[in-house]
Amino acid sequence: MAYRETQQVLDRKQARHQSLLRSAEALVRDGGFAALTMQAVANSSGMAVGTVYRYFPNKEALAAAVFQSATEREVAAVEEALGRRAPPAERLADAVRNFAERAFAAPEFAWALIAEPVDSSVDRARLRYRQRYTELFAAVIDEGVRAGQFVSRYPSFAAAALVGAMAESLLGPLKHPEQPQLLIAELESLCLRALGHSKLD
């Protein structure tokens, strides 16, 4: 009986945590991290602001949690594209396209995740996640080099370059999205060319 109650309490806590995180993410989707305050999360989730503080010690922790849960989904999407059964160049192009398409599907949110000035805890999380992207791309570049599809003496270095190129090139267009499909194709070609592989247009 005691065990059951404990499980119930844990479940309820878990559900509340998720609910608060969803409310917080919705605020950031609408107005960037600038719109994220403990009070706004309380209002939109119908909880007392004290409850919000019980789950997240401060706004910085909440912002970092929103960043991490959203970016985790993006990393998973890239990981999936890179993990398919296909030649390395094709998988790399898929991952680049996928990343950019997902960004353009929610341009303001993507901009907030990639570049909005927030605070040092989000910046630290950004460094960690760019490192994760870099490791994923490094593996497929390494494979491509062995398969003779790519030219790169330092796959990790080239991977970091691609990750930086993907993030930075999208910042302007995400603010003013026009003809995203053309830019996505351009980004794909640019990344493949950087690795010494010509895309068959």
Next chain:
Amino acid sequence: MAYRETQQVLDRKQARHQSLLRSAEALVRDGGFAALTMQAVANSSGMAVGTVYRYFPNKEALAAAVFQSATEREVAAVEEALGRRAPPAERLADAVRNFAERAFAAPEFAWALIAEPVDSSVDRARLRYRQRYTELFAAVIDEGVRAGQFVSRYPSFAAAALVGAMAESLLGPLKHPEQPQLLIAELESLCLRALGHSKLD
């Protein structure tokens, strides 16, 4: 007479401002922005901490000032390399090499300027400066496209990609600098290839 005194006061203020900024930059060069405090600047410049506050309202303003004056020099170096009389591809390669060589000459400081999590005022300044780099590179890419040296339908987009690639690829190596000349050559090749131009090795 009144005018002269005013000029003297202005000169002294200017000199103090420069002296504080130099002390602050020296602290960041040694220990990153984490080492920058109002007290530490007061100590190393031999001034009272109250004096530091008269010139910089808070640590954030001081960090932003250090970032800006140091980055201004880096932008000027890139601008100079891009402005030489030479074919666009050669100037672009020079600018990339120059940027990377300068970074490896002071790797910890470069890492702090490019990526150390500080606060949102430094992040905002970073966005502005990456935009300036992007405009400089966009002009030479555009010129290179017209001259038939580069392939790019969207020079500004490609320029932002290069700026992102340069910054991100150097982050790991700046933390553990090994054989920087090889990586600099790799970055140069990668950028030229991305623009559809093969470097003559």
